[in-house]
Amino acid sequence: MAANPFDQQQAIPGVKKIIAVASGKGGVGKSTVATNLALALREFGTVGLLDADIYGPSLPRMMGALNQKPMVSEGNKINPVTRYGIKMMSIGFLVEEGSAVVWRGPMLFKAMDQFFRDVQWGELDYLVIDLPPGTGDVQLSLVQKIPTWGAVIVSTPQNISLVDAKKAIDMFERTGVKIAGLVENMSYMINPATQEKMQLFPKGEMNSYLDAKKITKLTEIPFNPSVSLASEAGIPIVESHPTGVEGLAFKDLAKKLAAMT
Numbered sequence: 001m002a003a004n005p006f007d008q009q010q011a012i013p014g015v016k017k018i019i020a021v022a023s024g025k026g027g028v029g030k031s032t033v034a035t036n037l038a039l040a041l042r043e044f045g046t047v048g049l050l051d052a053d054i055y056g057p058s059l060p061r062m063m064g065a066l067n068q069k070p071m072v073s074e075g076n077k078i079n080p081v082t083r084y085g086i087k088m089m090s091i092g093f094l095v096e097e098g099s100a101v102v103w104r105g106p107m108l109f110k111a112m113d114q115f116f117r118d119v120q121w122g123e124l125d126y127l128v129i130d131l132p133p134g135t136g137d138v139q140l141s142l143v144q145k146i147p148t149w150g151a152v153i154v155s156t157p158q159n160i161s162l163v164d165a166k167k168a169i170d171m172f173e174r175t176g177v178k179i180a181g182l183v184e185n186m187s188y189m190i191n192p193a194t195q196e197k198m199q200l201f202p203k204g205e206m207n208s209y210l211d212a213k214k215i216t217k218l219t220e221i222p223f224n225p226s227v228s229l230a231s232e233a234g235i236p237i238v239e240s241h242p243t244g245v246e247g248l249a250f251k252d253l254a255k256k257l258a259a260m261t
């Protein structure tokens with residue numbers, strides 16, 4: 001009988017709650033949610049942030065850590081980069097920004113293995129993992145290799161994004177990872193002239209789908225150019241504007257996830 005790939009699962013010593021931030025579709029705000037969630041979780045314990053987007057790492061730039069390099073210590077262990085009190089690892093620290101990582105599956109699996117086994121994460125209450133879009137090798141490798149506490153699914157409100165979010169949810173369900181809930185990003189926008197809510201993307205069947213699946217909508221993050229600007233500047237919105245609507249929404253998200261078992 002073929003070996004069950006999930007038998008390879010091994011906890012990361014010292015690391016408690018591993019939260020995967022995922023989506024089906026690209027560009028819906030996973031990395032934005034992962035960075036801000038990590039920053040907001042500092043209130044509840046020690047936090048690590050792993051960029052599992054091997055082909056499109058965004059976290060070094062978003063966390064203002066572009067020119068940092070992780071140090072290799074004795075026994076070929078990798079010391080993570082620390083930024084805003086968060087231990088971080090990303091392939092972006094190892095390759096030049098703008099150059100492509102041209103790896104096939106086996107290399108990719110090896111890199112993921114190193115991220116989990118050779119990085120000295122130390123004692124962490126939370127490890128937030130920013131996944132690439134879709135339901136491919138990296139996502140599978142994650143759920144096979146480490147016991148993930150839960151997945152936070154990010155989607156924008158419209159059906160085009162929801163269709164892909166459903167695939168991500170299906171993948172986690174089939175591999176036995178709990179869906180902690182969904183973050184609706186770019187949920188609406190406040191018109192700066194009138195202060196009225198505007199629907200930037202049409203509301204699709206998100207709420208009825210979540211109801212039917214008994215999945216919690218954890219929070220709604222409005223579209224706000226400040227969110228994007230903050231990430232571009234390397235000071236995510238939770239750090240730059242902790243008491244704004246978005247900062248508070250991310251803090252509320254962290255509080256809910258910290259309280260969940």
Ligand SMILES: Nc1ncnc2c1ncn2[C@@H]1O[C@H](COP(=O)(O)OP(=O)(O)OP(=O)(O)O)[C@@H](O)[C@H]1O
Nearest residue numbers: 026027028029030031032133186222223224227228
């Ligand atoms: N709530 C928001 N308001 C304004 N801009 C946002 C918001 N959320 C994300 N963005 C911007 O949208 C773009 C895509 O976000 P992000 O990189 O987080 O998405 P992603 O899902 O990680 O993308 P990829 O699939 O490529 O990894 C970024 O420029 C980001 O700053």
Ligand SMILES: [Mg+2]
Nearest residue numbers: 030031053058
């Ligand atoms: Mg991303």
